[in-house]
Amino acid sequence: MDFDQAVAAHSAWKRTLSEYLEKRDGSFSQSEAAVDNKCPLGQWIYGEGARFASFAEFSILKSEHARFHMAVGDVIHRANAGQSVTEEIALGAQSEFSLASIAVIGAIMNLKRHVSK
Numbered sequence: 001m002d003f004d005q006a007v008a009a010h011s012a013w014k015r016t017l018s019e020y021l022e023k024r025d026g027s028f029s030q031s032e033a034a035v036d037n038k039c040p041l042g043q044w045i046y047g048e049g050a051r052f053a054s055f056a057e058f059s060i061l062k063s064e065h066a067r068f069h070m071a072v073g074d075v076i077h078r079a080n081a082g083q084s085v086t087e088e089i090a091l092g093a094q095s096e097f098s099l100a101s102i103a104v105i106g107a108i109m110n111l112k113r114h115v116s117k
Contacts, residue, residue: 003112034073061107068100
């Protein structure tokens with residue numbers, strides 16, 4: 001896996017979620033978004049990346065990635081339920097989404113440093 005590409009792909013989630021919050025057309029389901037093994041990073045974690053399972057950095061990445069998808073699922077659930085979900089609250093710097101996203105990016109970079117030694 002190209003770790004830098006994984007960071008870029010992961011970062012694209014914010015744009016995707018922001019666009020969804022603008023239209024709220026029901027095309028994105030909570031159950032779909034909350035699953036952590038469907039996106040490219042999740043497929044890598046549960047596939048080829050499992051070879052790094054003995055590394056603490058990998059365990060942290062796996063955990064933070066699951067946390068991130070739960071946060072995405074929560075935002076989508078609230079939006080689909082008609083709750084008031086502003087982009088600032090849902091995606092802002094102190095939101096669970098943002099904190100989880102930062103943690104995933106940090107975990108990717110930590111694993112990259114560890115495997116590059």
